[in-house]
Amino acid sequence: MADVLETILQRSSATRLAEPAPDRAQLETLLRAAARAPDHGRLAPWRFVVLQGEARGVLGEAMAEVMRQRTPDAAPEVLEGERRKALRAPVVVAVAAAARPHPKIPEVEQLAAVAAGIENMVLAAQAMGFGSMWKTGAAAYSAVTKRALGLDEADQILGFVYLGTPLARAPVRPAEIDAVTRWL
C-alpha cells in the first residue's frame, strides 16, 4: 500500500480503464474510504450506486436519454456513443449528495463532505493499484439519471467514478500554488 502523501502527489486520472476491476471487498473498502471523509454533523450525506457488468447499461441508457432530450435530432450513432460511455470502465460508482436543509449545516458543507469522499475514493483506488476518473456531464444533472439509479430527485449527483485497472494515465499535473496563495 502506497504512502498517503506519495499517493496524493502522484494522483492522476486514468484515461483508459480495463479489467480487472476492484472486487466486492475492494469496492467496499473504497466506499468506506469515501465515508471516512470529514462530515460536519455526521449527516452521512453521501449516496453510492455501484454499477458493475450489465448494470452499467442503466447509466448508459440514461446518458443516451439525456442526450436525446437535449438534442432531439441526435443521430443514432451519437446516442449509441452515449450508451457506450458507461462501459468505459468495468465499474462505475455514481456518487450523489443527499444534502437536505439543516438548521446548522448549510448545503455547501454537505456537498463539500461528499466531494471529499469522492477524493478519498479515488486516492484509495490509486493506493490499491487501481485507476479512476471522476466524471460528470449533463447526465449527472438530470432527473432522468437520478430516477434510473434509484436516487431521490432532491439528491445531487457529484460524480461518476470510473474504476478499473489503468491502461493509460494522464500525466501528473504540477501542483501550482504560487498564483493562488497569499502568505500573510
Ligand SMILES: Cc1cc2nc3c(=O)[nH]c(=O)nc-3n(C[C@H](O)[C@H](O)[C@H](O)COP(=O)(O)O)c2cc1C
Ligand atoms: C466535479 C468534477 C467533475 C468532472 N467531470 C469531468 C468530466 O465530465 N469529464 C472529464 O473529462 N473530466 C472531468 N473532471 C476532471 C477529471 O476528473 C480530471 O481531474 C482532470 O481531467 C485532470 O486530470 P487529473 O485528475 O489527472 O489531474 C471532473 C472533475 C471534477 C472535480
